[in-house]
Amino acid sequence: MLVVRNLRSGYGSIAVLKAVSLHVGRGEIVVIIGPNGAGKSTLLMSVTGLVAPFEGEVEFEGRDITAVPAEKRVGLGCVLVPEGRRVFATLSVRENLELGAYHVRRNGLGREVRHDLERIFALFPILRKRERQMGGTLSGGEQQMLAIGRALMARPALLMMDEPSMGLAPVVTASIFKTVLTLREQGLSILLVEQNARRALSVADRGYVIETGQMVLEGTREELLNNNDVQRAYLGKDYSAINE
Amino acid sequence: MIFNKSKETMSRDEITQVQLERLQMTLNRVYRNVAFYKTSFDTQGVGAESIRTLEDLGRLPFTTREHLLSAYPYDMFAVPLRDIVRLHSTSGTAGKPVVVGYTKNDLSHWAECTARLLSAAGITDQDVVQIAFHYDLCTGGFGFHQGAERIGASVIPASATAPDKQIMVMRDYKTTALLSTPSFAARLAQELETQHIHPEKLFLKKGLFGAEPWSENLRREIEERLHITALDNYGLTEIMGPGVAGECEEKRGLHVNEDHFIVEIVDPATGAAVSAGETGELVFTTITKEGFPLIRYRSGDMAAFLCDPCPCGRTFCRISRVSGRTDDLIFFGGTKLFPADVEKILLAVEGTAPHFAIDLWSDPDGSEVMEVKVEISEKVFAIDKLRDLESVRDVIRRRIEQVLGVSAKVLLVEPKSLRTDADGAKFRRVTDRRRK
Numbered sequence: 001m002l003v004v005r006n007l008r009s010g011y012g013s014i015a016v017l018k019a020v021s022l023h024v025g026r027g028e029i030v031v032i033i034g035p036n037g038a039g040k041s042t043l044l045m046s047v048t049g050l051v052a053p054f055e056g057e058v059e060f061e062g063r064d065i066t067a068v069p070a071e072k073r074v075g076l077g078c079v080l081v082p083e084g085r086r087v088f089a090t091l092s093v094r095e096n097l098e099l100g101a102y103h104v105r106r107n108g109l110g111r112e113v114r115h116d117l118e119r120i121f122a123l124f125p126i127l128r129k130r131e132r133q134m135g136g137t138l139s140g141g142e143q144q145m146l147a148i149g150r151a152l153m154a155r156p157a158l159l160m161m162d163e164p165s166m167g168l169a170p171v172v173t174a175s176i177f178k179t180v181l182t183l184r185e186q187g188l189s190i191l192l193v194e195q196n197a198r199r200a201l202s203v204a205d206r207g208y209v210i211e212t213g214q215m216v217l218e219g220t221r222e223e224l225l226n227n228n229d230v231q232r233a234y235l236g237k238d239y240s241a242i243n244e
Numbered sequence: 245m246i247f248n249k250s251k252e253t254m255s256r257d258e259i260t261q262v263q264l265e266r267l268q269m270t271l272n273r274v275y276r277n278v279a280f281y282k283t284s285f286d287t288q289g290v291g292a293e294s295i296r297t298l299e300d301l302g303r304l305p306f307t308t309r310e311h312l313l314s315a316y317p318y319d320m321f322a323v324p325l326r327d328i329v330r331l332h333s334t335s336g337t338a339g340k341p342v343v344v345g346y347t348k349n350d351l352s353h354w355a356e357c358t359a360r361l362l363s364a365a366g367i368t369d370q371d372v373v374q375i376a377f378h379y380d381l382c383t384g385g386f387g388f389h390q391g392a393e394r395i396g397a398s399v400i401p402a403s404a405t406a407p408d409k410q411i412m413v414m415r416d417y418k419t420t421a422l423l424s425t426p427s428f429a430a431r432l433a434q435e436l437e438t439q440h441i442h443p444e445k446l447f448l449k450k451g452l453f454g455a456e457p458w459s460e461n462l463r464r465e466i467e468e469r470l471h472i473t474a475l476d477n478y479g480l481t482e483i484m485g486p487g488v489a490g491e492c493e494e495k496r497g498l499h500v501n502e503d504h505f506i507v508e509i510v511d512p513a514t515g516a517a518v519s520a521g522e523t524g525e526l527v528f529t530t531i532t533k534e535g536f537p538l539i540r541y542r543s544g545d546m547a548a549f550l551c552d553p554c555p556c557g558r559t560f561c562r563i564s565r566v567s568g569r570t571d572d573l574i575f576f577g578g579t580k581l582f583p584a585d586v587e588k589i590l591l592a593v594e595g596t597a598p599h600f601a602i603d604l605w606s607d608p609d610g611s612e613v614m615e616v617k618v619e620i621s622e623k624v625f626a627i628d629k630l631r632d633l634e635s636v637r638d639v640i641r642r643r644i645e646q647v648l649g650v651s652a653k654v655l656l657v658e659p660k661s662l663r664t665d666a667d668g669a670k671f672r673r674v675t676d677r678r679r680k
């Protein structure tokens with residue numbers, strides 16, 4: 001599905017990522033955990049083409065997309081739900097969602113957008129209720145749902161999510177992560193970046209740990225949960241009490 | 245049966261990607277956590293970031309046995325001791341052993357790797373597996389034990405019990421698979437004959453043998469005398485223990501667990517990669533080890549890559565059976581020693597000259613014998629006190645037993661009798677006439 005090799009990327013002349021390699025298999029939920037500033041967002045933005053990498057390769061569905069511009073990557077099915085949601089505050093929920101269908105329309109599939117909208121409303125019934133409300137009036141959790149819904153309107157094969165739980169109450173976070181599992185059942189592959197390592201690992205098949213722009217660990221959920229460094233740095237000491 | 249099909253049948257592209265990712269992560273971890281590697285990469289001006297392909301691995305410096313010995317006991321560990329849940333070490337040589345630590349994940353991977361080998365040999369949860377490797381500091385017993393349990397076999401930790409007891413267990417407990425060194429298997433075959441037990445009276449079908457070099461001849465002999473299929477497996481404590489590589493039922497070389505180890509084959513003299521199919525020294529890099537990761541470790545074992553695909557369906561690369569050593573390491577009685585280890589002991593015993601020779605042979609009962617011939621010094625010879633000589637011999641024998649963990653015969657010989665410079669023949673330090 002997604003193969004990244006030796007990605008060196010950053011801003012200006014500063015390399016945030018130093019030779020990062022990873023992959024996401026078809027139907028996998030892969031999580032990247034790491035401290036603040038480790039380069040998690042930079043990694044997702046480099047995969048989506050929002051940040052141009054200095055070096056390295058990105059392969060998507062067997063095709064080298066390193067040189068493919070960001071808009072085209074969305075069209076190929078490589079879609080990001082950005083950090084901080086980036087919902088358009090002065091557009092309605094419906095207008096926000098329809099923006100996500102830009103490529104679907106451009107590919108002459110405009111008539112299917114209605115049907116896609118219905119799918120999103122089925123996934124997040126609250127969005128149907130708020131259909132005509134302005135994006136800015138939604139709660140944090142609703143905005144996150146809207147951001148995911150907008151990404152789904154682009155019909156992704158790989159959905160990338162940057163800190164979807166940020167600033168959300170635990171119950172809201174739980175429902176967002178339940179959605180992640182539902183989406184995988186519907187055939188999506190998911191690459192998730194999270195500070196909330198415990199939560200993220202609870203849905204992940206596999207994960208990577210990134211520190212100061214370098215991958216330092218990879219493993220299945222169980223392997224990462226068993227790793228003492230992960231326990232100390234990302235799960236907190238009372239981890240075992242919480243791991244129900 | 246393939247134990248972990250999604251791993252053991254990955255495409256070459258997938259294997260390459262997994263290896264590259266894990267190699268880069270291992271390099272990042274050892275650079276951060278192991279002073280030896282930080283210094284070594286810094287002084288050589290190579291680093292994790294310069295490794296962009298698997299071929300680039302060849303630019304990194306080797307790790308040698310000497311490096312490990314000078315890191316005794318814990319300096320090569322990449323995690324704090326509190327994260328280590330198991331310790332093993334290499335078999336006792338005169339110097340210090342190499343101490344190897346395993347984290348929880350390391351143990352779990354180890355079980356997976358040995359389970360794969362057992363499964364590749366056709367062992368299932370229906371089997372009764374008798375493990376006749378030592379359960380001690382050495383990795384053999386515990387290493388296979390975990391894998392056999394993971395498969396769900398009925399596991400008998402027979403350990404290093406005497407041959408007659410092993411045979412009793414084998415017959416009465418209905419053992420179907422034997423795991424041991426090949427020399428011990430030969431010894432058990434002899435014991436069967438001594439006891440006039442026909443192999444068909446047993447339930448034994450398979451044997452997995454390893455931990456020392458053995459020939460196709462010995463394989464045939466064991467198969468005929470025990471009426472089993474005998475398969476070879478290879479591992480080394482420094483890298484993990486058993487579980488590094490093993491034969492499948494095709495007997496076409498040993499599949500390397502490539503999602504855990506990268507193997508290179510180099511010219512032992514130059515360190516350069518040998519060309520395809522040529523024999524050279526096996527060099528291992530661990531790519532999942534947390535506790536004791538090693539980069540480009542020189543194994544001292546000689547083998548070649550076998551490149552044609554294996555009919556069993558496993559895609560992991562294969563190596564030939566190990567054909568020799570780059571050094572004079574002696575495998576004896578399930579342990580390993582260098583002639584230099586013996587020399588060190590002799591130097592510390594008064595009344596002997598450091599001139600010695602080691603003879604190895606197989607006794608009729610199948611057991612291996614090691615005899616150390618030692619020249620006594622001129623001084624002692626002059627005194628010619630028989631009792632003194634006796635005590636010198638006993639001291640040597642005891643020291644060899646204590647330090648090297650092997651029981652050897654000791655024969656004191658006249659000064660200068662071992663040096664055959666006179667007839668121009670090259671002096672042979674070690675003469676090995678064992679069945680192999």
Ligand SMILES: Nc1ncnc2c1ncn2[C@@H]1O[C@H](COP(=O)(O)OP(=O)(O)OP(=O)(O)O)[C@@H](O)[C@H]1O
Pocket residue numbers: 011012014016034035036037038039040041042043195
């Ligand atoms: N637009 C930018 N220009 C310059 N430097 C940036 C920019 N964005 C991020 N950085 C720097 O790049 C580094 C990595 O940031 P990145 O956002 O990728 O990390 P992160 O793991 O997502 O962290 P966080 O937990 O803060 O979201 C940081 O040190 C940050 O200061």
Ligand SMILES: [Mg+2]
Pocket residue numbers: 040041042083162163
């Ligand atoms: Mg971020």
Ligand SMILES: [Zn+2]
Pocket residue numbers: 492493494499554555556557558
């Ligand atoms: Zn095979």
